[in-house]
Amino acid sequence: MDNKTLENQRVLIVDDQRAFQLMFKGILYSMGATNVAFAPTGEQALAKCANVSYDILFVDYHLGVGKNGKQLLEDLREKKLLAPHSIFMLVTGENSVPMVMSAVELEPDDYLVKPFSQNVLRRRIQRIKRKKTQLAALYQALFDEQAEQIIELCQQEIATEGRYQQFCKRVLVENLIAQQHYAPAEQILQATLSQRRNGWALLLQAKLCFAQQRYEESLLLCQEAIEDNRYFAEAYDIQAQVYLAQKEPELAFDSIQTAAEIAPFNMARQYLLLGIARELNHVPQQVQASKQLYEITRRSVKQDVVHLLNYVRTIIDAAVRADDASVRNRYLQEVSLALQRVKRDDSMTREINFNLFEDLCQARLESLNGAQYQAKKTYAAIAEQLQDEHQVLPDAIFLLNQIGEFEQATALRQLMPAEQMKNPVLKALFNDQQSFVDQKQLQFGELNKAGIKSYKAGNYAAAVTQFEAALELAPMNTGSALNLIQASIQLLNSQQKRKSVELFDRCKKTFRVVDNMPLPEHHRVRYKELLQQFDKLREEFRR
Incomplete structure (x- = not known):
């Protein structure tokens, strides 16, 4: 038994449970580790990684308040704080399908479910270290985002017919498709699939067929991948996109909803779900998807106040469209709860004039409750502040249209920067309201x-x-x-x-x-x- 697996390795344990930290430290010491650091939160781990390049990180998925393990991994990658040779292992006591599949999709180097034995841990680390050592140049090229070098290094490794050729084929095809080099990508995929119907090859071939508008082929490949693995969320994503392209939004909705149930913590997936739900007027699902997008990004490097604004706007829009009074009241309560919760999040509210946003939301709620005069009075009190507050201009426009001040709404619309309308949720909300207002x-x-x-x-x-x-x-x-x-x-x-x-x-x-x-x-x-x-x-x- 090798007791020097972690010798001379800088190790970081990110876990908010002190008892687990000490127990895990003992295991690592028995494997040769002498340089072990701890961080109880994702934020502290991020700060440590900014100063020290760790060789191995063991990160618990749940870290109490703040960033979770998935968000920490996204941050480290985005900020280039995870060296190409570093090993990132997610550790959790939870093994629910949404948690596991969402973690697997992010592709950490490994995923450990508690409890695990020392032997299992050792084997996993040794396997990853061999791969990272063998493919050191490729991991460096991936880190540097050098597309041509990635392709060249993958081709070299594939030519050796070594143990990592399947991994290199997948990386190679992903890069070829990203650069729209479809012919060589398909040649590799066809050769791979003729030998074995690999899930990754089926998925990439389905993706390639979709890009080339070969929709029926893409659907067959997605179905095959799903039959082989019913938790293949990415296959459902492509299936949904194909159905949308074929003008079958109901089928697309079923597919994307299944994908979101399997692995809900994916931004692109939730945006797709939100768009399809809006097309079909599935209001509760729109609200849920917008809330999920806010939750996904709230503590991550992708945090943006626009997700909060979209979430609150979507709930108010749902209340506006609700015919049933009890349903409307439920949405109004959700708006109030969301605003109260956000008030406690300084990192979010300092990005905008939150008091102004809250006043505009309050005015819209007053209007929905029949207090039209009070809604207009609330607007009158803050109207002069709107000139320099572009982020909340949409909410003023929504309010003015809601109370029937169409001329003023049109005038404010002229002040909105064109950049704002690149927000797909905001654009959809405007289009929907405009249709109603027209x-x-x-x-x-x-x-x-x-x-x-x-x-x-x-x-x-x-x-x-x-x-x-x-x-x-x-x-x-x-x-x-x-x-x-x-x-x-x-x-x-x-x-x-x-x-x-x-x-x-x-x-x-x-x-x-x-x-x-x-x-x-x-x-x-x-x-x-x-x-x-x-x-x-x-x-x-x-x-």
């Missing part, structure tokens, strides 16, 4: 035009009725509110004998839509004129 705006516009026509014809009673109907569709629309006030004043003035108290009160109430609100210049001038006219009527009512 329909509402069409009905609103027809009623408003009819009211203007009636007003010009001197039929003030009909004009009042039509403007009131327009405001039912867009309750806080400034232009229509001013039209209704103007028509109401004319109707009251025409009632020489006995003016309607009810109409006067309705007119007074309509002023609340524009009182103390930020108004464009043409509306502001008109508002002042109408207010003067209404004040004269007020004096008459007092007499």
